[in-house]
Amino acid sequence: MINHLSTIFSYExxxxxxIASFWISLATGVIGTLVVxxxxxxxxxxxxxxxxxxxxxxxxxxxxxxxxxxxxxxxAALIMGMAQRKSKSGADTxxxxxxxxxxxxxxxxxxxTPGYKAxxxxxxxGSILAVSSGDLHLMALIAFLVLAFVFFTYRSLIAISYDxxxxxxxxxxxxxxxxxxxxxxxxxxxxxxxxxxxxLVIALLSIPPAISLNHFKDVRTIMFSSVLxxxxxxxxxxxxxxxxxxxxxxxxxxxxxAAFLVSSLVRRLHLTKNS
Amino acid sequence: xxxxxxxxxxxxxAGYEADTILEDINFDMFQDDFIGLxxxxxxxxxxxxxxxxxxIKPEKGTISVMGREPARGRKHIGYVSQFQVExxxxxxxxxxxxxxxxxxxxxxxxxxxxxxDKEAIxxxxxxxxxxxxxxxxxxxxxxxxxxxxxxSRALATEPKILLLDEPTSSVDSHSSNQLYDLLxxxxxxxxxxxxxxxxxxxxxxxxxxxxxxxxxxxxGNKELTAEMIEVGYGxxxxxxxxxxxxxxxxxxxxxxRHD
Numbered sequence: 001m002i003n004h005l006s007t008i009f010s011y012e013x014x015x016x017x018x019i020a021s022f023w024i025s026l027a028t029g030v031i032g033t034l035v036v037x038x039x040x041x042x043x044x045x046x047x048x049x050x051x052x053x054x055x056x057x058x059x060x061x062x063x064x065x066x067x068x069x070x071x072x073x074x075x076a077a078l079i080m081g082m083a084q085r086k087s088k089s090g091a092d093t094x095x096x097x098x099x100x101x102x103x104x105x106x107x108x109x110x111x112x113t114p115g116y117k118a119x120x121x122x123x124x125x126g127s128i129l130a131v132s133s134g135d136l137h138l139m140a141l142i143a144f145l146v147l148a149f150v151f152f153t154y155r156s157l158i159a160i161s162y163d164x165x166x167x168x169x170x171x172x173x174x175x176x177x178x179x180x181x182x183x184x185x186x187x188x189x190x191x192x193x194x195x196x197x198x199x200l201v202i203a204l205l206s207i208p209p210a211i212s213l214n215h216f217k218d219v220r221t222i223m224f225s226s227v228l229x230x231x232x233x234x235x236x237x238x239x240x241x242x243x244x245x246x247x248x249x250x251x252x253x254x255x256x257x258a259a260f261l262v263s264s265l266v267r268r269l270h271l272t273k274n275s
Numbered sequence: 276x277x278x279x280x281x282x283x284x285x286x287x288x289a290g291y292e293a294d295t296i297l298e299d300i301n302f303d304m305f306q307d308d309f310i311g312l313x314x315x316x317x318x319x320x321x322x323x324x325x326x327x328x329x330x331i332k333p334e335k336g337t338i339s340v341m342g343r344e345p346a347r348g349r350k351h352i353g354y355v356s357q358f359q360v361e362x363x364x365x366x367x368x369x370x371x372x373x374x375x376x377x378x379x380x381x382x383x384x385x386x387x388x389x390x391x392d393k394e395a396i397x398x399x400x401x402x403x404x405x406x407x408x409x410x411x412x413x414x415x416x417x418x419x420x421x422x423x424x425x426x427s428r429a430l431a432t433e434p435k436i437l438l439l440d441e442p443t444s445s446v447d448s449h450s451s452n453q454l455y456d457l458l459x460x461x462x463x464x465x466x467x468x469x470x471x472x473x474x475x476x477x478x479x480x481x482x483x484x485x486x487x488x489x490x491x492x493x494x495g496n497k498e499l500t501a502e503m504i505e506v507g508y509g510x511x512x513x514x515x516x517x518x519x520x521x522x523x524x525x526x527x528x529x530x531x532r533h534d
Contacts, residue, residue, distance in 0.1 A: 039361070152382070152386060153385070153386075155387070155388075156382055156385045158367070159375040162372070165356055167378065168330060170380075171350060172378050173380060176382075213366065217412045219366055222366060
């Protein structure tokens, strides 16, 4: 088994994928916990899909699609965030609209671009082959930003997530912290997209924290456990993907979903036994 | 100085965009007050709270909290928000909830609790009798206990004014009585303003009572007067006398809007 694994990871692209999994798990585990606690899973989905517009435009102009995606996700996060700060119900529609516009713009620009485009599929569904060493640096940087942000603003962040009105009354800079969080969600979504694709990124963001929430009662523990779970799913998913020649994204997500199902059943059984 | 109002509202109109909800509000509250305001849903209770907390700006008129505009004065208000159902699923301990009361505008200052903060949290927990529950998570508590935790959180801000939004919804009557005993004690050094849609929830512990239904009727009375009911309150019967049909009170002289 160990021998087998060392064979798998003797390939450079698999080593890269493993390192990528590590950084992505750090970022998604921590920020995903905040996504789940703030109930902004659909907003995060909106950011991910809006980012695809950036992929298409950057590709059309011969630029790095990652840069386009990062720019688009940041702008989308800020616009959706500001709308949501104004009115929760109004933001919901806007999120849906921006979600679709992003996809439409992306697809149009990609079809306007001549040439072979198989590579662009990797943004939709993810690919372990897609990770370059430049990507790894970017992932590390974003994981670092997420950790630093959560570490330094932890108390304010939790208060805002729990009770926004009370936080405002104590004069915590709610807008600053909340919008920064959304931008970091946007950046995380873009780098995680390399691994599992933008369509599945929401699952990677929300499933590990959802499982952890079933079993732990402290946000820090939940973040830590989400990082571990996320890395475990990515690692196992990579190995299975390598063996079976199936794309990594769907494998990882199905593993995570199966674990979520088991975790929820265990919790339910536990609850009924105790009551 | 002694007789400066802690909250002062003059000719205030407020609402959301084109929809004016509060009309011509005049209200002064002083340091030793313990005021209960009742009003039907949609009568502007939440709007009034949001104006006092500086979360929305009035359309017309003025409001001051501790002599300053609400956004600056609100740091003296201990706000006891209504417990939301979603809060139940949030993994957080009693201690951490009360610790929110020590947050300030400065993010660097908020990085960690200082010794003074810990003391204030401890004191706030003891004042409400929740000190033994500090390690529990919020979903393990009953409605009454949760309300005490929220009062502790408000007390941890070391407020001059306590503002309570529907404090006895989801609290049984026994806990509700205990809650009022607690508030009466706190009223020794903190002004209390309590707002509810449920008249039966406003106990005799309050010193004075008022009605709010778009307009505010408050004359510093201990009891509801006929005028308050007529002018301030659209349809008070179900609140005043449980289940008694509508005609027990004098007919309305003018229509009061409901929504």
